[in-house]
Amino acid sequence: KSSEFCDAGTGFGDSGCVVSSKSASKLLIKGGTVVNAHHQEIADVYVEDGIIVAVKPNIKVGDDVTVLDATGKFVMPGGIDPHTHLAMEFMGTETIDDFFSGQAAALAGGTTMHIDFVIPVKGSLSKGLEAYKDKAKKSCMDYGFHMAITKWDENVSREMEIMVKEKGINSFKFFLAYKGALMINDELLLEGLKKCKSLGALAMVHAENGDAVFEGQKRMIELGITGPEGHALSRPPVLEGEATARAIRLASFVNTPLYVVHVMSIDAMEEIAKARKSGQRVIGEPVVSGLVLDDSGLWDPDFINAAKYVMSPPIRALGHDKALQAALSTGNLQLVGTDHCAFNSTQKAFGIDDFRKIPNGVNGIEERMHLVWDTMVESGQISVTDYVRITSTECARIFNMYPRKGAILAGSDADIIILNPNSSFQITARSHHSRLDTNVFEGRKGKGKVEVTIAGGKIVWENDELKAVPGSGKYIEMQPFSYLFNGIDKVDAKYLSSLQAPVQRSKAAS
Ligand code: URP
Ligand code: ZN
Ligand code: ZN
Ligand code: ZN
Numbered sequence: 423k424s425s426e427f428c429d430a431g432t433g434f435g436d437s438g439c440v441v442s443s444k445s446a447s448k449l450l451i452k453g454g455t456v457v458n459a460h461h462q463e464i465a466d467v468y469v470e471d472g473i474i475v476a477v478k479p480n481i482k483v484g485d486d487v488t489v490l491d492a493t494g495k496f497v498m499p500g501g502i503d504p505h506t507h508l509a510m511e512f513m514g515t516e517t518i519d520d521f522f523s524g525q526a527a528a529l530a531g532g533t534t535m536h537i538d539f540v541i542p543v544k545g546s547l548s549k550g551l552e553a554y555k556d557k558a559k560k561s562c563m564d565y566g567f568h569m570a571i572t573k574w575d576e577n578v579s580r581e582m583e584i585m586v587k588e589k590g591i592n593s594f595k596f597f598l599a600y601k602g603a604l605m606i607n608d609e610l611l612l613e614g615l616k617k618c619k620s621l622g623a624l625a626m627v628h629a630e631n632g633d634a635v636f637e638g639q640k641r642m643i644e645l646g647i648t649g650p651e652g653h654a655l656s657r658p659p660v661l662e663g664e665a666t667a668r669a670i671r672l673a674s675f676v677n678t679p680l681y682v683v684h685v686m687s688i689d690a691m692e693e694i695a696k697a698r699k700s701g702q703r704v705i706g707e708p709v710v711s712g713l714v715l716d717d718s719g720l721w722d723p724d725f726i727n728a729a730k731y732v733m734s735p736p737i738r739a740l741g742h743d744k745a746l747q748a749a750l751s752t753g754n755l756q757l758v759g760t761d762h763c764a765f766n767s768t769q770k771a772f773g774i775d776d777f778r779k780i781p782n783g784v785n786g787i788e789e790r791m792h793l794v795w796d797t798m799v800e801s802g803q804i805s806v807t808d809y810v811r812i813t814s815t816e817c818a819r820i821f822n823m824y825p826r827k828g829a830i831l832a833g834s835d836a837d838i839i840i841l842n843p844n845s846s847f848q849i850t851a852r853s854h855h856s857r858l859d860t861n862v863f864e865g866r867k868g869k870g871k872v873e874v875t876i877a878g879g880k881i882v883w884e885n886d887e888l889k890a891v892p893g894s895g896k897y898i899e900m901q902p903f904s905y906l907f908n909g910i911d912k913v914d915a916k917y918l919s920s921l922q923a924p925v926q927r928s929k930a931a932s
Pocket of ligand 2: 888
């Protein structure tokens with residue numbers, strides 16, 4: 423590893439760490455181009471006690487303040503990853519990045535907050551939340567939670583209310599895949615959508631038809647295809663398109679906003695684009711693996727090399743990646759996640775004889791900011807302000823944390839990155855900060871490097887060195903009724919009044 427971590431409590435001072443006589447709580451970032459989602463300007467940023475105090479040119483400070491020169495560089499809100507799985511028990515094992523190692527990796531890559539998915543314990547949401555709060559005690563950056571809904575009864579319904587009203591959770595994920603495990607049926611999805619709507623919580627879907635995937639897997643096994651390529655062949659884009667369309671239509675029927683996680687295919691993306699064009703509130707989240715990779719890796723004759731690409735929905739054939747990039751740049755897709763769900767070679771080897779047993783998931787929490795910059799900004803597909811929007815601001819808005827998060831504004835949390843567009847990055851498992859022994863982006867190089875990460879007002883990444891402090895991350899409570907719910911009631915009222923005439927006619931006829 424290229425760097426090591428400071429001890430909790432002492433924080434600074436072990437070998438390789440910088441000991442500073444300056445105040446750790448006062449920072450001035452001088453002369454950079456400060457970028458927000460709607461504006462950029464050359465300005466200084468002054469930070470005190472974890473909060474941005476001022477953003478303007480030529481701020482003068484005393485010599486007790488740590489000064490960072492950002493001339494010629496971009497000063498932007500820290501990345502917010504809307505989709506991660508740290509310390510998740512899944513497919514008979516547990517992801518090897520926990521809330522410390524995964525977050526430390528994130529900080530090294532310019533991400534300063536993530537939203538992870540709580541998995542209920544035996545159907546209990548509160549037990550699930552307790553378990554995740556425990557896992558998250560070692561956090562070194564801010565985090566929030568979505569909650570998965572894996573069954574339905576009165577208790578789950580009641581607990582959803584408690585999660586939203588008392589626990590700071592404002593989104594619930596429904597899995598339309600993973601038959602026999604996390605998958606739910608349409609009846610449950612409908613109940614969930616109705617409940618989400620009444621609570622002002624955002625419904626999220628993993629959109630693949632799980633019954634058809636099961637059928638597709640049988641087909642592959644019958645054909646004698648047992649390797650990692652069978653994973654992609656068994657769950658083609660049409661099954662993602664079907665489930666995406668179904669979820670979108672059911673959300674329309676209920677009239678509630680919908681968030682489609684890990685959009686991997688043109689098929690799914692086009693359903694989202696069509697719905698948005700008709701005025702429906704649908705958010706599409708591509709993930710960095712889907713944006714920059716294609717399925718060729720799944721055909722690597724070396725099992726471990728191939729198995730590291732196994733995730734669901736699968737990484738698609740060449741062409742889907744470019745189409746997803748284009749959809750991001752035109753606004754048909756709104757923000758980028760990672761679905762960071764790290765399983766090492768030993769864990770991936772569970773499926774050496776049968777692709778159905780390969781734990782599903784790839785890395786990305788450390789690589790997202792760099793790869794999105796290189797792929798989208800450096801290539802000229804989007805502006806720097808758009809970059810801030812799709813990596814940070816839009817996530818903060820959707821999950822109702824803006825402008826505390828997702829902005830460089832006076833009063834916002836001091837989660838800040840300094841990116842040097844003239845510097846370059848290189849990705850390899852030999853130097854990344856995740857506990858993974860592989861990297862799905864192995865060997866990638868590009869332009870634009872996050873040189874400094876500031877989380878909660880503290881410099882945690884500088885000169886390729888991490889100063890992540892376990893326990894320093896805060897749980898961010900998210901309130902319901904984000905902007906996506908504005909006007910939902912008016913559409914409901916219109917629908918009800920449109921039913922007046924049919925009701926009259928129906929009564930008259932009977
Ligand atoms: O393969 C994946 N995506 N693993 C994580 C679980 C999920 O479906 O998000
Ligand atoms: Zn150290
Ligand atoms: Zn999923
Ligand atoms: Zn996921």
